[in-house]
Amino acid sequence: MTMNLTRRKFLQTASIAAAGIPLSKVVARAESKPGVTKAPLIPPGSFKDTKTVTGGVCEMCFWRCQLVGKLKDGVLKKLEGNPKSIDNGQALCARGNSGIKLVYDPDRLKYPMKNVGERGKPKWEKISWKEAMDTCASKLQDTIKNHGAKGIGVWYHGASAHYPTAFFEFLGVPNLYEPAFYQCRGQTAMAMMQTLGFVPNEDVDMPNSKAMLLIGTHIGENIHLSHVKNFLKGLENGSKVVVVDPRFSAAAAKAHIWVKIKPATDTAFLLGLMNYMIGKGMYNKSFVKKHCLGINKLTKHVSEWTLEKTAAECDIPASQIEEVAKVLSENAPNVSIHPGRHSAWYGDDYQRVRANACLTALLGAMDCPGGIVRIKRMSTGHVHWPEVEYEEDPEDLALAELAEKYPFRPPGTPPHLMRETMISGKPYPIKSLVVWGTNSIKTMPQQEETIKAIKNMDFVMVTDVSPTDITMWADILLPEACYLERYDHIEKGTQWNQGDKPQQFVAARMPLIDPMFERKDSVWMINELARRMGHTKDIPVQTQEEMVDHMLEEADLSIAKLRKLDGIYIQPGESPYLKPGEEPTFDTESGKIELYSEELEDEDFASLPTYTKSEEPPKGYARLIYGRSPVHTFNRTSNNAWLAHEAPENPLWLNDESAGKMGIKDGDRVFLENQDGKRSAGSTIVKVTPGIRKDAIFIAHGFGTFNPAMTVGYDKGIDDNSLNSIAKIEGETGVGGMRINFVRIVKDNKAIDIPA
Ligand code: SF4
Incomplete structure (x- = not known):
């Protein structure tokens, strides 16, 4: 990868750093622009003499960070991570901090x-x-x-x-x-279940890994606090990071190897990688022999994916595939191959996730430091x-x-x-x-x-x-x-802390204030x-309190007990690593990791991970890929005054060489038009960058609110989903791949072709 340092620095600051914006800065900047926000000024000293209320659990995204509120005269002034938390600790991300602006948002629904x-x-x-x-x-x-x-x-x-x-x-x-x-993690869950016999979600032991492989996973833009911390801990501990992405994402900016892959060819990349590693004997033969079904079939199946063919299909150097294989095999089994989350991309996603699970199996990267781990949680x-x-x-x-x-x-x-x-x-x-x-x-x-x-x-x-x-x-x-005003069903209140001492906890969402x-x-x-x-x-229950008490009973807890414990109950946990002499078990049909699946064959689907070629962009168009903004949770936070100030719209990433040929400059305001002539209702600014391939356009998902009642977020940025006029329904799962739409740029009401 060659990249000018100044450009590289610029890209880095736009991503992971943005996730850690301290509250004071967000507030100061948001309050300093009259008209941008309806937030009242926060006078200095407003956090003094506040009373701390514990028991909050954030829902600005689904990650459930535990928090406390600073209350003065019945008004929430500030949110902070719960100091007792073994998960997010005292930190909240920019969105978590900005929950204050959701709770008091004058646009919120107030009455039936x-x-x-x-x-x-x-x-x-x-x-x-x-x-x-x-x-x-x-x-x-x-x-x-x-x-x-x-x-x-x-x-x-x-x-x-x-x-x-x-x-x-x-x-x-x-x-x-x-x-x-x-529209998110369905295929990931189902393909992992079929192959490994369980769904690992994000339970991958990054802090203790020696190498990490992220395929299209942009941790750092996708902020789930303890998950980002785990990624960063892995980096601190010297883990080598490989990021496969058409775009120089926040994670790619931290990577040792950035594989600038052609969009929609990730499965081919994984097959090529497996072929090379099997051919060179760079895999964990004893693990595969004992625990995997179908290595001979897989070997034959992937043999067509030579380095040359894979490199040509993925539009990457063949030497890079060798380099990645070396990093993974040299560090096996302590390798975190991230299972990914949102996977509804190209309509062959079930097969891609199967390939990802098979690669994990080849490395034996399971139930050991750095690998996929099976976290033993408390139940409610x-x-x-x-x-x-x-x-x-x-x-x-x-x-x-x-x-x-x-x-x-x-x-x-x-x-x-x-x-x-x-x-x-x-x-x-x-x-x-x-x-x-x-x-x-x-x-x-x-x-x-x-x-x-x-x-x-x-x-x-x-x-x-x-x-x-x-x-x-x-x-x-x-x-x-909202989440600061109610109790809630306990979903993922139970986690293992991936520190030196395994621990488990339960945190139920409890209100910090009464609903207004x-x-x-x-x-x-x-x-x-x-x-x-x-x-x-x-x-079954008369009130939300009764519901939560009922759920807590199984853990011998209650709301009253949790309140006394500042909202979090913690107990010693169990290590998720195999003990010496212990063998892993897999809850699949065969009791083994299924590289080959008879069940898939019986249902007339590819029984070994298979690549399906995606349609190429028509001339003048590039593939629309979307992702996340580090300070937003899709459309959910688009009306949050502080967050909207930090990221009011979703800048459109356009390759710098293409931009030069198109006469488009950084900061130009543009619309998008898709292959069916559907034009975006909203516009956004262009970010001209070498950090994206020429055949792709990137915007963050969830912008372009068209309800005028959301006065802050209304008509800001481009709604990527409005351009998804095609969805490719996958045969195995019925999930629709959404990165199969193509766009060109419209400036001054004129459509401009994107050069090939
Ligand atoms: S990651 Fe951020 S938004 Fe999500 S729960 Fe934690 S603090 Fe809240």
């Missing part, structure tokens, strides 16, 4: 409202909770009466959606979709609605049967099938939609289809904290208490709905 205008062009009228709940209950009951519970569709996300989702399942609703699976209980035996009606199962076409799908209904059903009424009508905490307009590709489906509903109920885009299509809009205006929590809302729908006797 009904839409007296059109869906998509709403006119809101404030209504009482009684009217809101009466309307929701009677509309949902009408749907059940006319179409059965299958007439309801549920789109949901987040900790507070667990209780509502369980209620709709209890009602017999079979159509439930969660974007976390179908569940809250159950009564189990109901519904009479089996083949009609009710018709959509589930269609979903059978994707035998390795993640939990829930593939969203494209649910959306088609909502539009066509086939195989049965879905006529009411419940949306809980997810902005599916910004997550599901083919936005027009999503809007068409929503418009086709008889009734749409949306619950959210803020007026996100999808709230514009609600008939009834319900304001939810008429905001309510999900247990209250759902119980009100359940009572009106004739299910009073089935309600």
Whole structure:
């Protein structure tokens, strides 16, 4: 890799460093620009004489960092990491700090409202909770009466959606979709499960690794605090980092080897790497012999991926593949091959993740320092609605049967099938939609289809904290208490601390302040709905406190005990490494790591990791790749005044040589137009950089809010999802790859071709 040092430095400062912006700086800068934020000035000394309230758990992203609040006269003045935390410690990221601006955001939903205008062009009228709940209950009951519970569709996300989702399942609703699976990590989970017999998520022991391989994983832009810390600890400890990415990401800026790969060829790279390592005997033969199924088949299968062929396909030097193989094999088994998270890229993603798992297996990088580890967590209980035996009606199962076409799908209904059903009424009508905490307009590709489906509903109920885009299509809009104002289902409150001493902990989300205006929590809302729908006797818990206490019981804890412990219970943990003489076990069909999968073969899918060539960009276009901004969590934080000040829009990365030929300069304002002539509604500025390939354009995901009620984030930047007019549905999982759309640049209303 050759890169001018000044440019390199510039790129570095734009990434990991941004994640660590101290609160004082963010505030000072945000407050210094009148008009940019509605935040009141914070006078010096405002944090003095504050009272500390413990027990908070952040939800500015899903990572659940533990926090405390500084309270003065009942007002939250500051958030800090909980000093007792063995996870995030006293730190919060920029988003975590800026939770203050969410809780007091004047644009937040305050009251239940009904839409007296059109869906998509709403006119809101404030209504009482009684009217809101009466309307929701009677509309949902009408749907059940006319179409059965299958007439309801549920789109949901987040900790507070667990209780509502369980209620709709209890009602017999079979159509439930969660974007976390179908637009994010679904294939990662399913492919890992098929190959290794478990889902490692991010449980990869980076601090104790000697080498790390990140394929398209941009830690540092993707900020999950303890995860970033683990990555940095690994770097500090001298781990060699290989980053495979078409873009010079934050992680690439820290890498020893940056593989500037051609987009959509990652699977070919992994196959080439495996072929080279097998051919040269650079793999852990004893581990593979004992624990893996199908090494001979894999050897034969990858043999076509010679160095030359792989290098040509991936558009990288052959010597770099050799170099990467050397780094990995020399440091095996203490190698962190990151499993990745968001994997809905090119429509062959299940196979790519399988290849990633197979490479991990070849190195034997499991259950040992630096490898994928199986963290033993404390468990907490569940809250159950009564189990109901519904009479089996083949009609009710018709959509589930269609979903059978994707035998390795993640939990829930593939969203494209649910959306088609909502539009066509086939195989049965879905006529009411419940949306809980997810902005599916910004997550599901083919936005027009999503809007068409929503418009086709008889009734749409949306619950959210803020007026996100999808709230514009609600008939009834319900304001939810935010994470600083409510208790919550305990999701991932139990972790192992990857320090010298293994430890486990439980931290339940507890409110730091009371909800303001008429905001309510999900247990209250759902119980009100359940009572009106004739299910009073089935309600499992009366309050959110009761729900959390019930869940904590399994760990011999309670809210009262946790409060006394400053919000976090910690106990000694177990090492996730194998003890001397201990053998690993794998919960697959064969009991081994399945390099070859008979189950996949039986279902007529590639039984060994296989590369499928993706379509090339049409002439004049480049592939649109998207990722994250270190100071935002997608669209969720776009209205946060402090964060919007740091990153108001999503600069478009354009290769410097291409920019020169196109006559585009750094800072120029442009729009994008995709291969189908779809032009972005919003614009953004160009970042001219050598840190991206010529055949790719990058923007961060989640910008371009089109709800004017989000007065800070409205119309800032480009909505990448609006350009995803194609989604390639993967046969194994039913998940749609989204990095298969191509764009060109529009400046001064003129489309400019991107040079080949
Ligand atoms: S990583 Fe940041 S936003 Fe996510 S939970 Fe932690 S502090 Fe909050």
